[in-house]
Amino acid sequence: MISALVASMADRTGRSLEQWIQLIRTDGPDPLDQKAVRSWLKTEHGLPQDTQFTVAHMAALDAGWVPPSxxxxxxxxxxxxxxxxxxxxxxxxxxxxxxxxxxxxxxxxxxxxxxxxxxxxxxxxxxxxxxxxxxxxxxxxxxxxxxxxxxxxxxxxxxxxxxxxxxxxxxxxxxxxxxxxxxxxxxxxxxxx
Known part of the structure; x- marks a missing residue:
């Protein structure tokens, strides 16, 4: 599901996953605070919930977060x-x-x-x-x-x-x-x- 979401992200949102991650780095909240990132993506950019979760998760990984086992x-x-x-x-x-x-x-x-x-x-x-x-x-x-x-x-x-x-x-x-x-x-x- 995530790969399909990422593949269609640019068409659906106007930005690729990489562009969203860069935007979070430059203008968004701390990428390690996934809840704050999801809220920002919703309120500032109107992204749907599944996209919010995917982008926030991937931005956190990009920032060095290691998910728990x-x-x-x-x-x-x-x-x-x-x-x-x-x-x-x-x-x-x-x-x-x-x-x-x-x-x-x-x-x-x-x-x-x-x-x-x-x-x-x-x-x-x-x-x-x-x-x-x-x-x-x-x-x-x-x-x-x-x-x-x-x-x-x-x-x-x-x-x-x-x-x-x-x-x-x-x-x-x-x-x-x-x-x-x-x-x-x-x-x-x-x-x-």
């Missing part, structure tokens, strides 16, 4: 009071990655984000993050059938990591609770590959 993102998400959810996060991650076996194995990538950890095949199919009230949020993108999940409440998701549905697990969730997610995650895995 996936593990560093996970460590940040589960620090402080949310550290109690880390073992549960790791169990759900293991479950998700266990689906990626056989002839089509190796297709799942795990990435890092500031607020969630996405799991991607051809498109993102699952995301895991600390949720409200000390629970772990597991979101999935379902394009057709919604499987029954024994003992867990599957709800329509609201503005979370491209998910159409989610489940919240308490910090006290058991291995059986995590295992109950398997049909839901498998459906999302199959529908997004």
């Amino acid at each position: 996936t593990l560093q993102y996970v460590d940040q998400l589960y620090s402080g009071k949310k550290a109690v959810l880390r073992p549960l996060h790791d169990q759900v991650t293991d479950l998700i990655l266990s689906l990626d076996t056989g002839d089509d194995g190796g297709q799942v990538s795990v990435e890092g984000r500031a607020t969630y950890i996405p799991f991607i095949r051809r498109t993102q199919f699952a995301a895991v993050a600390p949720g409200p009230y000390g629970r772990l949020r597991v979101g999935v993108r379902l394009r057709s059938e919604i499987p029954e999940v024994s003992g867990l409440e599957v709800e329509p998701a609201k503005n979370f990591a491209q998910a159409t549905h989610w489940v919240h697990l308490s910090a006290e969730a058991t291995a059986d609770d995590v295992a109950a997610l398997k049909p839901l995650i498998r459906a999302a895995y199959e529908q997004n590959g």
